[in-house]
Amino acid sequence: MTSFDYFAHGELPTPTLPTDEARALMREVYGVDVDLRSLGSQQDQNFLVAPAAGGEPLGVLKISNPVFSESEIEMQDAAAAVVARAEPSLRIPRIVDGPRGPMSGWWETSQGRLHARVISFVSGRTLTGSGYLSPRVVERLGELSAAVSVALAHETHPASGRVLQWDLRHAERAIAEISETEPDADVRAFTAEATARALAALAPVADALPRQLGHYDVTDDNVLRPDGIQTLPDAVIDFGDVIDSWAVGEIAVTVSSVLHHAGGSYRTALPAIAAFDRRRPLSDEEITALWPLVVLRGVVLVLSGRQQVRLDEANDYASGALDREFSILRRATAVPIEVATARIRHALGRPAAAHPEWTGAALLPEPDRAVILDAGTLSPLADEGAWLEDDAVERAAQRLLDERAEVVVLPALRPVLLGAPSRTPNAPATVPTAAAVWFAQPTSLQVPEGLSVRQGEAELDGEAPARARIDVLFTTLDPAEVPATIPAADLPGWRAVVGDATRALGVDAPVEVEDDLLDLLDRREAVVAEVQEHYYARPPRIERGWREYLVDVDGRVYLDMVNNVASVGHAHPRIAAAVARQTRLLNTNSRFHYAAITRYAERLASTLPDELDTVFFVNSGSEAVDLAIRLAMAATERRDVVAMAEAYHGWTYASDAVSTSIADNPNALETRPDWVHTVDAANSYRGRHRGADAAAYAPEAVARLRALAAEGHAPAAFLSETFYGNAGGVALPDGYLREVYATVRELGGLAVADEVQVGFGRLGSWFWGFHQQGVVPDIVAVAKSIGAGFPLGAVITRREIADRYRTQGYFFSSTGGSPLSSVVGTAVLDIIDEEQLQENARIVGGHLKARLAALGDRHPIVGTVHGSGLYLGLEFVRDRETLAPATEETAAICDRLLELGVIMQPTGDHQNVLKIKPPLCVTQDSADYFVDMLDRVLSTGY
DSSP states (O other): OOOOBHHHHOOOOOOOOOHHHHHHHHHHHHOOOEEEEEEOOSSSEEEEEEETTOOSOOEEEEEOOTTSOHHHHHHHHHHHHHHHHHOTTSBOOOBOEETTEESEEEEEETTEEEEEEEEEOOOSBOOOSSOOOOHHHHHHHHHHHHHHHHHHTTOOOTTTTOBOTTOGGGHHHHHHHHHTTOOOHHHHHHHHHHHHHHHHHHTTTGGGOOEEEEOOOOSTTSEEBOSSSSOOOOEEOOOTTOEEEETTHHHHHHHHHHTTSTTOOTTTTHHHHHHHHHHSOOOHHHHHHHHHHHHHHHHHHHHHHHHHHHHOTTOHHHHHTHHHHHHHHHHHTSSOHHHHHHHHHHHTTOOOOOOOOOOSOOSSSSOTTEEEOOOSTTOGGGGGGGGGSTTHHHHHHHHHHHTTOSEEEEOSSSOOOTTOOSSOSSOOEEEESSEEEEESSOEEOOOOTTEEEEETTEEOOSEEOTTOOEEEEEESSOGGGSOSEEEGGGHHHHTTTEEOTTGGGTOOOOOOOHHHHHSHHHHHHHHSOTTSOOSSSSOOOEEEEEBTEEEETTSOEEEESSOOSSTTOBTOHHHHHHHHHHHHHOOOOTTSOOHHHHHHHHHHHHTSOTTOOEEEEESSHHHHHHHHHHHHHHHHTOOOEEEETTOOOOSSHHHHHTOOOTTTOTTTTTTOOTTEEEEOOOOTTTSSSOGGGGGGHHHHHHHHHHHHHHTTOOOSEEEEESSBTTTTSBOOOTTHHHHHHHHHHHTTOEEEEEOTTTTTTTTSSOSSHHHHHTOOOSEEEEOGGGTTTSSOEEEEEOHHHHHHGGGGOOOOOSSTTOHHHHHHHHHHHHHHHHTTHHHHHHHHHHHHHHHHHHHTTTOTTEEEEEEETTEEEEEEBSOTTTOOBOHHHHHHHHHHHHHTTEEOOEETTTTOEEEEOOOTTOOHHHHHHHHHHHHHHHHHOO
16 A cells, blocks of 8 residues: 555544444454543544453554555554664553554454554653643653654654655645635635745745654653653653654644643743754754744644544544644744744854844934933832833933933833833733834934834824834834834844844944843852852842832842741832931941930830840841840850751851751751750641640640750750741641740740741731730840841840840840941831731731632642731642642742742742742732732643
């Protein structure tokens, strides 16, 4: 039989052999009794085969479309065997041996002679559907595509010249023929335009593209990931489309399958292309051809899928794919092919195409008093949240005109923060493609050829009115194809077709320092100690904050839901003013006599019970805890300290010694000095005692304290967070600290409260965490919130305890309690009071906690919600009975949230709890956005 030629057959209805008949033939031909379950396919017929007596699947029964010859089928199996030998780490299906030999051959059926074979069952899950694919999974698809391509690069087969509709070498003809049967005029017009553009881009390089035998269907449907947690695909199935074709078609087909997934775009496909290129380098011609082939693949998918449904209305597999196939085409054509290709070149580190450069006459010869409008992230014009105003750019331009500028120019192709949106799930379009210009007086313009000049939606050629925005675009494309703004990540692509029109105005804008923009993270990692980590593997470069927002240099605004350091909000103007004023007056060490330290100490002490009347000032929480321990040791003349397990208290010698969180220090338990003792973490959710049984923690801690005293290790102090922060805001059992504090005092020790994370109004209903427990500690250590990002910490205790520190020598901190530190601390207290931030924590935190709890009704991964106010923890588990921690999932969820514009990080010893502790000024709208994005992640994948 000759090899299949699609153009000689055209329509390919799938075999529809009845299940009972297929089961009978399996018994008759292969001697096995099986159960069959129908599986989807576009042009073959597939069944999952399982033993009739039960058990694991035997394989997949594939009944080939009768138009395919035995040689073609043999070629598919041979190609699979070649890849399996070349890539032993990959799981590749093979022909299954039955009682009578290999289960492959021809069947005589009620539908004529059909070829049937049982291919080994490969366990796992495909990536089918339109859920989210992480960058690492997309990258893995590219790796698999390359592995198959390399394995088959030198293989040949007599049937490899068959002609399939999926062979991109024949896309033009296939599209033309199928289009004739397409009844929808709009679909015909859309696909015709996409096809014409792709073919025009492909034509100059088509003859130079290398060919080889390939799989040409390494897609989300045809790879499998093992059952497990956050696994990567390691199996390639369905060699039904093996042909000899353009080698670059392998990755083009793979890339097309990525586009329909949640958030998919040409940009999200770049990891796959880069991974393919690392294993099987793409030539310059192949890079040029790649995106046109992706577009053509999309067109063929759309037209073929629609045709198949018309031919075979009962084919649920084909009909179910129509929407995602159209999504592939729409996203493939979302940007011009030239832009996608230039962006691919940039991602692969290849030389970029020449950028358009303006060489014509200037629109404004020698403009006088032209002022460049800096609207970027670092611009002073964006201070104090001014960027949030929709008309911020226009206001800034008008102010400059008021200040006697004759011309104001906003450069093209630079990220703009002014007017940028907040809370956006996609990177916003913050880069203008056109330069904007405002004239103080009406100005006559002679528009040179090659420029597009517009006022609003109208072309302008003649007199530009005074004080009106005029946009000047320089592009090699039809100006109608160029959006007014683009995301900053797309700049390397658009620069291939859009030039900087600022030069056409006769104005030189300041040149950006490219290395500062591109390799700052590499420079940081080269000079900063590796252990001084940063969030995320490839973090955004954050250079501005405002209230609960963080802003990167591309004008992307992130919602900060983790930063309790900036307690009263980022860049609070009251703090900025206090710092500016004090630095003009005095900043020195606290041995000098000045008013600020006294006033602040009085204000801080007034928030605490009367007996806690004496303050020490330090620079950080670590120092505060360290000093608290030293105070207890000095006051009691003892050296033993009892701390709660699984807690983190700091990095100094003493604060690290009492920190037993293995998430912060994997060796914490083994390296604890002999003077540190622990009691169980009083975690009522996943500790030894849960729910109502958590009441047992206090008596056990009391027993531990008494036992240590009996052994000659009476404690100097019992130290714990008053609300279990490191575990994600877990409240201690009611009465826990009352019992423990009473016992440690009875034994002559002191009660030390670490309030570094949970104090200062964050809990909403209580200003201090110990208020929730109804106790008064002997020593309180606090930092973070009290400085709102400024290095400030404090220890507050009773006068007699403070005086005992004299036995250890003197205490001194150069900047702790300095004039500058003190005025900052006072300003923070003023802001909390005047802006009612503790009440905001109570109200917004209560709303947020209720919404987070509701997620558990829809998503089994949600174990529980801990905490109070704006110190919350959302704990993720793999099983609500065993509470197996969802550690890998939590990390992936945080990464996906970053893509959606939310800063979030895990906490807890198992790193499976979201530590939700935003600035206290966070709004309910922001809280809702966070939950909405989290719901999206849990619904669409991570």
